[in-house]
Amino acid sequence: MSARRWDAIVVGAGPAGSATALLVARAGARVLLLDRASFPRDKPCSEYLSPESTRVLERLGADVLATVAKASPARLTGMRVVAPSGADVVGRFTNFSFALPRTRFDTILRNAAGAAGVEVRERVKVEELVYDAGAVGGVTVRETCNGKRDTYRARVVVGADGLRSVVARRLGRVHATPPHRIAFTAHVRDVRDVTELGEMHVGRHGYVGFGPIGQGLTTVALVVPVAEARRGARFFQELDRFPRVAGRFEPRNLVRRVLATGPFARWSRRSVARGGGALLVGDAADFFDPFTGQGIYSALRGAELAAAAIIDLLATGASLDRYARARRREFMGKWMLERMIGIAVGWPALIERVVGCLTRRPELADLLVRATGNCVPARSVLTPGVLAGLVL
Numbered sequence: 001m002s003a004r005r006w007d008a009i010v011v012g013a014g015p016a017g018s019a020t021a022l023l024v025a026r027a028g029a030r031v032l033l034l035d036r037a038s039f040p041r042d043k044p045c046s047e048y049l050s051p052e053s054t055r056v057l058e059r060l061g062a063d064v065l066a067t068v069a070k071a072s073p074a075r076l077t078g079m080r081v082v083a084p085s086g087a088d089v090v091g092r093f094t095n096f097s098f099a100l101p102r103t104r105f106d107t108i109l110r111n112a113a114g115a116a117g118v119e120v121r122e123r124v125k126v127e128e129l130v131y132d133a134g135a136v137g138g139v140t141v142r143e144t145c146n147g148k149r150d151t152y153r154a155r156v157v158v159g160a161d162g163l164r165s166v167v168a169r170r171l172g173r174v175h176a177t178p179p180h181r182i183a184f185t186a187h188v189r190d191v192r193d194v195t196e197l198g199e200m201h202v203g204r205h206g207y208v209g210f211g212p213i214g215q216g217l218t219t220v221a222l223v224v225p226v227a228e229a230r231r232g233a234r235f236f237q238e239l240d241r242f243p244r245v246a247g248r249f250e251p252r253n254l255v256r257r258v259l260a261t262g263p264f265a266r267w268s269r270r271s272v273a274r275g276g277g278a279l280l281v282g283d284a285a286d287f288f289d290p291f292t293g294q295g296i297y298s299a300l301r302g303a304e305l306a307a308a309a310i311i312d313l314l315a316t317g318a319s320l321d322r323y324a325r326a327r328r329r330e331f332m333g334k335w336m337l338e339r340m341i342g343i344a345v346g347w348p349a350l351i352e353r354v355v356g357c358l359t360r361r362p363e364l365a366d367l368l369v370r371a372t373g374n375c376v377p378a379r380s381v382l383t384p385g386v387l388a389g390l391v392l
């Protein structure tokens with residue numbers, strides 16, 4: 001039986017958790033990575049890695065990037081945004097982005113963490129936090145295959161357990177804000193007219209995002225207000241309500257069951273536990289809306305910031321609070337842009353206007369797509385001149 005004490009316990013082996021675990025282990029720490037699922041596992045997602053993610057993957061290790069590049073991903077060169085009327089505009093990245101199934105991508109990262117010396121345990125669900133003298137000092141877990149309960153201790157617990165993070169809920173209030181949307185995602189074969197562009201189609205009752213993920217597959221996400229989903233939205237019928245989507249998907253070409261997730265727009269008041277000993281990263285810390293497709297980048301970049309703070313704490317006893325400050329500095333612009341766009345897509349007339357303006361100003365379309373792809377800082381869009389150009 002292995003010891004029950006580690007330097008760090010990471011809850012969740014998605015991109016945020018695997019990357020954090022890998023980086024902390026590579027600095028010489030003993031790290032335990034827990035996931036309630038068994039890999040490869042699916043994750044409802046549009047499965048596009050924004051272009052800047054490539055750089056983070058490279059920093060995780062040349063072998064990590066090479067394995068992703070070898071896994072037959074599609075390469076996207078930009079985004080097409082289609083307004084409810086069918087009018088569209090294309091923005092191009094400065095380079096390209098990978099897109100591949102999360103079953104493959106997340107397994108590559110989880111394996112890389114294992115290869116870096118992380119002890120990985122699957123089908124282990126974290127249920128509670130354990131406190132030592134006011135600070136988080138471990139977790140209680142249940143093995144999902146046999147119901148066995150146990151307690152594991154560590155100097156730091158990392159909540160990387162996604163949108164419904166149990167660690168975030170145990171640490172304090174998790175805020176939920178409008179718009180309350182829910183998503184349905186699928187993999188479909190032989191979709192008509194798929195190119196090297198991701199496509200975002202805004203409709204009167206939600207939006208659809210899709211793009212190639214390699215090997216003839218297209219990943220498609222239908223995002224609708226919760227109220228719409230309650231009315232019993234039917235996946236393929238809903239897709240046909242979007243003028244430039246209708247007729248491109250054949251229900252018989254569905255190759256994976258439709259996955260549902262949501263509602264989104266949740267964030268934790270604190271990304272670091274008040275008494276110390278724990279922090280949140282990835283969706284566990286915050287997730288607003290999938291329209292901009294920045295979640296995986298934020299998970300990976302957040303992991304770099306979290307790992308730096310944890311390594312410092314383990315070496316010198318420094319407070320984890322520097323992580324909260326680093327997140328604000330790194331993500332403030334992205335948070336604003338993501339929220340702005342997430343709210344705007346709920347206003348079809350506004351999207352119609354923005355698409356019209358961007359058609360006349362292609363350089364602004366490129367800028368917006370590059371900012372959401374993290375190729376340029378989000379703040380480059382958040383200037384009065386650019387914001388005015390989007391609507392006037």
Ligand SMILES: Cc1cc2nc3c(=O)[nH]c(=O)nc-3n(C[C@H](O)[C@H](O)[C@H](O)COP(=O)(O)OP(=O)(O)OC[C@H]3O[C@@H](n4cnc5c(N)ncnc54)[C@H](O)[C@@H]3O)c2cc1C
Nearest residue numbers: 012014015016036046047048126161162183282283295296
């Ligand atoms: C419809 C939709 C489309 C999206 N499209 C894109 C896109 O194209 N590009 C992009 O970059 N982002 C996209 N995102 C966002 C992206 O999916 C997330 O931001 C990303 O997965 C966050 O990674 P994570 O590691 O924080 O969490 P996750 O990937 O959710 O991983 C969390 C892990 O924690 C585990 N876990 C949960 N609870 C427990 C527990 N109690 N104990 C142990 N383990 C636990 C889960 O099994 C899971 O493996 C999309 C999201 C949605 C909803």
